[in-house]
Amino acid sequence: MPYTIEQVKALVREFPDFPSKGILFRDIFPIFRHPEAVECLVDHFVERIKELGQRVDVVVGLDARGFLFGPLIAIKLGVAFAPVRKRGKLPGEVVSVTYMKEYGPDVFEMQADALAAGQNVVIIDDLLATGGSCKAAEDLVAQLKGKVLLSAFVISLVGLEGDKKLKAPVYALIECYKLFYLEMTLTQGMADGGGAAALRPDYMHRFRPTVAKPVISEVLRSTLGNAKYEAEGMAELSTSIGEKIVQRLVAEPGLERYKFVANVSIFQNNGQGARMSIGATWDPESDAAVQETFTSESIRCVAVVFAVYVY
Numbered sequence: 001m002p003y004t005i006e007q008v009k010a011l012v013r014e015f016p017d018f019p020s021k022g023i024l025f026r027d028i029f030p031i032f033r034h035p036e037a038v039e040c041l042v043d044h045f046v047e048r049i050k051e052l053g054q055r056v057d058v059v060v061g062l063d064a065r066g067f068l069f070g071p072l073i074a075i076k077l078g079v080a081f082a083p084v085r086k087r088g089k090l091p092g093e094v095v096s097v098t099y100m101k102e103y104g105p106d107v108f109e110m111q112a113d114a115l116a117a118g119q120n121v122v123i124i125d126d127l128l129a130t131g132g133s134c135k136a137a138e139d140l141v142a143q144l145k146g147k148v149l150l151s152a153f154v155i156s157l158v159g160l161e162g163d164k165k166l167k168a169p170v171y172a173l174i175e176c177y178k179l180f181y182l183e184m185t186l187t188q189g190m191a192d193g194g195g196a197a198a199l200r201p202d203y204m205h206r207f208r209p210t211v212a213k214p215v216i217s218e219v220l221r222s223t224l225g226n227a228k229y230e231a232e233g234m235a236e237l238s239t240s241i242g243e244k245i246v247q248r249l250v251a252e253p254g255l256e257r258y259k260f261v262a263n264v265s266i267f268q269n270n271g272q273g274a275r276m277s278i279g280a281t282w283d284p285e286s287d288a289a290v291q292e293t294f295t296s297e298s299i300r301c302v303a304v305v306f307a308v309y310v311y
């Protein structure tokens, strides 16, 4: 069955916390379970490359996932394929460059005779994250006096702005804006062994998440609407948001007997994930927790408010 490019895109999966905590891993391997999907992907890249309207001499693929379809693209274009490999894997004379990846430093190498001076190159890889790998490949091509016309990826993690590190233009089939994930588990249990029923609040005096959520949301929007993430000042900002939320909730009619705890965390919206797990022991009939998030290009803020009823 022939695949459409939209069906190919849909095969990419996400794995939170792989290969380490906080990384949301994009897995392209399911595409390779379907030969027609691979063919569609390769044809798609070939079309984009032909649209450049320039002579391409060599397709350069990055270790390791760029090797999966870089050579297939090169075959369809009828041009050479050259690998960029991790340190120590290529025999003969090599050029090398040290670079930073999303998970730490590494060294890339190319064989010195993989390219002739003046040749035009297209770089192929599965994913553009911080751009460190692709910039290293651009440097290697430059050392060999080649010219990068385009770098093409299946996925670009747009928020990491990898393209800004690169000299040549970038094409990505999938542009991912969803870089951040957050999961919250609330573990709750009864604080007393029973007997509290008579002391619990009636409906009019009970904390209701549906009432509290818009209040919290409004505080986040009004405080963070124009804010930019900066290393300085975020601690004070989160403290003041927490204070505002608590002041607003205390003023809500009927909640006089509640104590509130607001936990406000501000993160830079830069593609890193976060996971929170909170344990609480309370009376689920009267106590509650609500969570609201605010996201802008620069900031991700999570406010969790615990409301505990004083018998």
Ligand SMILES: O=P(O)(O)OC[C@H]1O[C@H](OP(=O)(O)OP(=O)(O)O)[C@H](O)[C@@H]1O
Binding pocket: 062, 063, 064, 065, 066, 100, 101, 102, 125, 126, 127, 128, 129, 130, 131, 132, 133, 134, 162
């Ligand atoms: O834009 P960057 O921040 O440099 O990250 C992108 C690179 O990271 C991944 O490869 P990785 O180095 O994990 O190697 P692999 O292909 O061997 O898994 C991916 O395949 C890209 O090559």
Ligand SMILES: Nc1ncnc2[nH]cnc12
Binding pocket: 023, 024, 025, 026, 027, 102, 127, 129
């Ligand atoms: N988030 C991610 N998913 C898959 N491969 C990657 N390489 C670097 N970051 C990655």
